[in-house]
Amino acid sequence: MARKKKFMRLENRGFMLIQCQKRGETRAFYTRDNLEEYRCRACGEYTPLERLGYFIQECPCCEETHRYMTNVQDDVLTLNCISCGAPVDIEWDGRRRHYVTITEKDYRRRSKRRRR
Ligand SMILES: [Zn+2]
Numbered sequence: 001m002a003r004k005k006k007f008m009r010l011e012n013r014g015f016m017l018i019q020c021q022k023r024g025e026t027r028a029f030y031t032r033d034n035l036e037e038y039r040c041r042a043c044g045e046y047t048p049l050e051r052l053g054y055f056i057q058e059c060p061c062c063e064e065t066h067r068y069m070t071n072v073q074d075d076v077l078t079l080n081c082i083s084c085g086a087p088v089d090i091e092w093d094g095r096r097r098h099y100v101t102i103t104e105k106d107y108r109r110r111s112k113r114r115r116r
């Protein structure tokens with residue numbers, strides 16, 4: 001049985017971190033609906049939600065994990081944990097094509113690499 005590698009198809013529902021295409025303000029929210037567009041509360045502009053990325057936020061403080069869909073394309077973003085409010089840094093992983101939480105382990109590994 002051949003198993004094809006497929007990009008995970010996720011619906012635009014659950015936790016979302018969406019950036020307004022007009023002025024760039026971002027908002028994190030929760031939705032039960034499969035959204036096709038996002039209406040910015042600040043400027044009223046509609047942003048289409050196509051080909052969203054996603055990330056798993058692993059809070060180093062309370063160890064809760066949350067999955068977010070996002071259209072943000074920054075290399076690194078910081079998002080407060082919805083459970084305990086601690087800021088968590090999340091980095092775009094080009095190899096895996098989604099965002100990952102920057103954990104202490106990553107920091108250590110990176111500083112080691114830099115020393116060489
Ligand atoms: Zn806006």
Ligand SMILES: [Zn+2]
Nearest residue numbers: 059062081084
């Ligand atoms: Zn937390």
